Amino acid sequence: MNQKSWLSGQKPNNSLTLDSVKEKPAFEILKQFFWQAIQKNATDMHFDPKPSLVDIRIRVDGHLQSFSQGTTEQFEVWKRIIKLQSHLNIAENRLPQEGGFSLEQDDNRCDMRISFMPTIFGEKCAVRFLPTGESFQNCLDLGMTRDQLILVEQTISSREGSVIISGPTGSGKSTTLHTLLGLFPKKTLHIVSIEDPVEIRDKEINQIQVQEEIGLTYQQLLKKMMRLDPDVFLLGEVRDKETARIACEAALTGHFFLTTIHTKSTFDILLRLLEMGIEPYLIATSLSVLISERLVRKVCTHCSEKIALNDPSLNKQGIHSHLVGKGCAFCHYTGYQGRQGVFEVVSLSEETKKMISAFSLTPNLDLLQQSFQKDCLVPLQENFFTLIRKGVTNWEEALIQLENFE
Ligand SMILES: [Zn+2]
Numbered sequence: 444m445n446q447k448s449w450l451s452g453q454k455p456n457n458s459l460t461l462d463s464v465k466e467k468p469a470f471e472i473l474k475q476f477f478w479q480a481i482q483k484n485a486t487d488m489h490f491d492p493k494p495s496l497v498d499i500r501i502r503v504d505g506h507l508q509s510f511s512q513g514t515t516e517q518f519e520v521w522k523r524i525i526k527l528q529s530h531l532n533i534a535e536n537r538l539p540q541e542g543g544f545s546l547e548q549d550d551n552r553c554d555m556r557i558s559f560m561p562t563i564f565g566e567k568c569a570v571r572f573l574p575t576g577e578s579f580q581n582c583l584d585l586g587m588t589r590d591q592l593i594l595v596e597q598t599i600s601s602r603e604g605s606v607i608i609s610g611p612t613g614s615g616k617s618t619t620l621h622t623l624l625g626l627f628p629k630k631t632l633h634i635v636s637i638e639d640p641v642e643i644r645d646k647e648i649n650q651i652q653v654q655e656e657i658g659l660t661y662q663q664l665l666k667k668m669m670r671l672d673p674d675v676f677l678l679g680e681v682r683d684k685e686t687a688r689i690a691c692e693a694a695l696t697g698h699f700f701l702t703t704i705h706t707k708s709t710f711d712i713l714l715r716l717l718e719m720g721i722e723p724y725l726i727a728t729s730l731s732v733l734i735s736e737r738l739v740r741k742v743c744t745h746c747s748e749k750i751a752l753n754d755p756s757l758n759k760q761g762i763h764s765h766l767v768g769k770g771c772a773f774c775h776y777t778g779y780q781g782r783q784g785v786f787e788v789v790s791l792s793e794e795t796k797k798m799i800s801a802f803s804l805t806p807n808l809d810l811l812q813q814s815f816q817k818d819c820l821v822p823l824q825e826n827f828f829t830l831i832r833k834g835v836t837n838w839e840e841a842l843i844q845l846e847n848f849e
Contacts, residue, residue: 586784604731743774
């Protein structure tokens with residue numbers, strides 16, 4: 444069974460055939476590793492082979508930290524167990540492989556996506572801990588302000604138009620998309636999602652996995668899906684003109700769509716769609732709310748201290764100091780603990796929409812940008828300043844996130 448069939452909902456057969464006395468205790472150690480990592484809110488775990496040992500690291504709050512080590516012999520046994528559990532080929536160690544399995548303990552369950560990749564010191568194994576539908580937060584928990592949420596709710600309750608989220612890789616766009624879906628009455632609406640990969644499982648909607656190797660591309664699936672006449676559809680990402688056009692056209696005929704796009708700012712979403720060659724009138728009539736998102740690390744509350752900031756541009760904003768974590772056992776000596784989203788929400792006004800519509804006849808980017816800025820509730824940077832003033836994060840982290848774009 445490969446990753447895609449596992450993610451499409453078939454329950455993996457966990458009847459493990461551990462065939463040596465070494466393997467059962469080794470599996471217990473692995474399970475302990477995984478649960479410990481999950482308790483530390485790790486999103487993934489990496490087994491990195493070195494010449495004489497394996498280094499195990501976990502990613503917490505977006506940053507890798509060391510977790511444990513094992514001998515090369517132990518790692519050979521662990522790899523075999525992980526491959527067996529993930530229904531991968533245990534004899535294959537030269538080619539990349541992908542799969543997954545679930546851990547269950549008491550009432551807890553965690554789905555994991557597994558990747559093996561050959562390196563010069565042997566196969567590396569990466570484990571991604573997938574969030575479960577039950578752990579959905581609401582938009583305020585994610586870090587949206589109440590005013591931003593009201594704006595999004597107004598758009599969603601009109602059941603027409605779209606929400607597009609931009610941001611760098613790993614900025615929490617998928618989590619936000621699925622959290623926004625929670626604002627729709629799922630039981631009385633036909634909701635379909637097309638994702639690559641399906642990371643967050645939601646049993647109340649129809650989730651479809653892109654499988655390019657058998658021709659199930661975003662485009663193909665989207666065309667076929669429109670025949671099902673969904674009230675709401677979620678597209679994991681808009682990558683090409685065809686997909687963008689179908690989605691925009693669908694919004695004109697009473698379907699609501701939510702998607703993400705890889706651009707640096709909300710304004711860049713408009714530019715990207717224009718660059719793709721989507722007709723301006725189509726953009727103007729189908730776009731409703733544009734969101735830009737970043738994930739910011741929160742200063743550890745156990746070891747933070749106030750440090751003065753003598754930066755004139757910050758002082759002008761009324762920021763004269765910020766909190767910096769010295770590092771303690773609570774934050775694994777990083778100075779940070781936990782993360783939250785920072786958002787910019789723009790609801791397009793009629794004036795801006797008119798300008799977009801007329802863009803091919805009278806292209807004036809400066810005027811469009813001015814009008815767009817008026818539609819923006821609070822700019823992203825201003826929301827970072829607010830979090831610094833509140834002591835949630837600090838200037839160093841804000842700089843990293845404001846400049847980060849991968
Ligand atoms: Zn600390």
